[in-house]
Amino acid sequence: MKLKSLCVLMALWTGAVHAWPDKPVTLLVPFPPGGSTDLIARTLAPKLQEKLGGSFITDNKAGATGTIGAGLVARAAPDGHTLLVSSLGPYVIAPHLLAKVPYDALKDFDYISVAVQAPNVLVVPAVSPHKSMTDVLAYQKANPNKMTFASSGNGSSDHLTAELYWLQTGTTGIHVPYKGGGPVMTDLLGAQVDASFMNINTAMPQIIAGKLRALSITSAKRSPLLPQVPTLEELGIKEANVNSWQAVAAPKGLPADIKNRLHAAIVAALNDPQVKPKLLELGFEIVANNPEQFTAFQAAEFARWKKLIEARNIKPD
DSSP states (O other): OHHHHHHHHHHHHHHHHHHOOSSOEEEEESSOTTSHHHHHHHHHHHHHHHHHOSOEEEEEOOOGGGHHHHHHHHTSOSSSSEEEEEEHIIIIIHHHHSSOOSSOTTTSEEEEEEEEEEEEEEEEETTOSOOSHHHHHHHHHHSTTTSEEEESSTTSHHHHHHHHHHHHHTOOOEEEEOSSHHHHHHHHHTTSSSBEEEEHHHHHHHHHTTSEEEEEEOSSSOOTTSTTSOBTTTTTOTTOOOEEEEEEEEETTOOHHHHHHHHHHHHHHHTOTTTHHHHHHTTOEEOOOOHHHHHHHHHHHHHHHHHHHHHTTOOOO
């Protein structure tokens, strides 16, 4: 009798898993609409719906550098109906910057896949006297702590890239934090600041328009979008490769069956012929790694940025 009851329960549980999704799946983006992370979530949602059935919706819950939204996902039921689509900030940077975040970045999520990544590019206004990285390095060494580097905020990818660059080159500069990428672009185009390690997706339209000049890129290899722009590594600046990335995670405890189906659907969506070419044109590189690879990558990135933030004594304000 007990064995029969157990078999019935297992059959019911298995059936429930395989019925997923049986209610709307929320792709929670911990930032306002309009940014790169929001774009990735809204690109994935209809394709996941097409491949998995059910309904997939994008919900923006911004605040506290993405940690409010990430906390909501960490506390949600691990049933596959609430997913986090976020850039690296809440995963590997904010936990080292903020005094307290509402989750444990190493323990509270099941990591499903890094969807895409994109390098940063050092840009200067078109009117800048700096025509190359050689010019920039020579100027910085002759004028310590004078050249201004704008970022979208303390602890942002563009800020940490500048800190890493200064550390690896033995130079100094003035960090000018803004509240978001929009104001950075405005002042950069107006030559109110000297430079910025801007995400390639954001910078490309103004580079193409001739309003910004790209001097170097933080990827391991040159970008097909900017084949004439050298990498920092080519210029002899080691261990300064940086990619901004967007990834999908779930609350810890996601059933293996759902995780496997979700991962397969994400990979298929990113490589869909209607999706992949558009992402590549925007400067994204498709990663689509598996849960084990993402988990190892997240741990390595977590340790890397912790080391830099502590070494440079970077604060959130």
